[in-house]
Amino acid sequence: MTKKFPFLVAVFMMVGAPVDANPVERACNRSDRTGASPQLCACIGSVARVTLTRREMRQAARFFRDPDEAQEVRASNRPNDDAFWDRYEAFGEAAELQCS
Numbered sequence: 262m263t264k265k266f267p268f269l270v271a272v273f274m275m276v277g278a279p280v281d282a283n284p285v286e287r288a289c290n291r292s293d294r295t296g297a298s299p300q301l302c303a304c305i306g307s308v309a310r311v312t313l314t315r316r317e318m319r320q321a322a323r324f325f326r327d328p329d330e331a332q333e334v335r336a337s338n339r340p341n342d343d344a345f346w347d348r349y350e351a352f353g354e355a356a357e358l359q360c361s
Contacts, residue, residue, distance in 0.1 A: 285309035288322035304360035312352040321349055 282290070286306025289297055309318050324331040334342045334349075 282306060283310055283315075284318045284322035285313070288325035292325045294325075301360055305356045308356040308359055309352055312355055313348060317345060317348060320345065321352070 282303075283306050286302050286309070289302035289305050290299060309321065313321060320334075335346055337343070337346075
């Protein structure tokens with residue numbers, strides 16, 4: 262068992278734990294969107310993990326519950342919202358390419 266432990270730790274770190282679902286993945290899984298599946302949500306969550314900060318993932322996750330909030334951020338002319346929206350669009354494009 263001692264020899265297997267480092268291998269199992271390495272596999273666990275590469276794959277990640279199911280309980281480690283990020284806010285975007287959890288929001289996707291909880292949404293009532295047509296076509297949302299655990300596999301698709303996991304893929305979208307993986308893309309979010311590498312393209313958005315933790316704070317940005319929480320903000321993006323709120324868009325699943327309240328699409329109007331996304332519109333407010335998009336229409337905002339605050340510099341922080343503009344910068345977030347650029348990263349959010351890049352995340353969406355990457356998720357579409359990788360997860361479709």
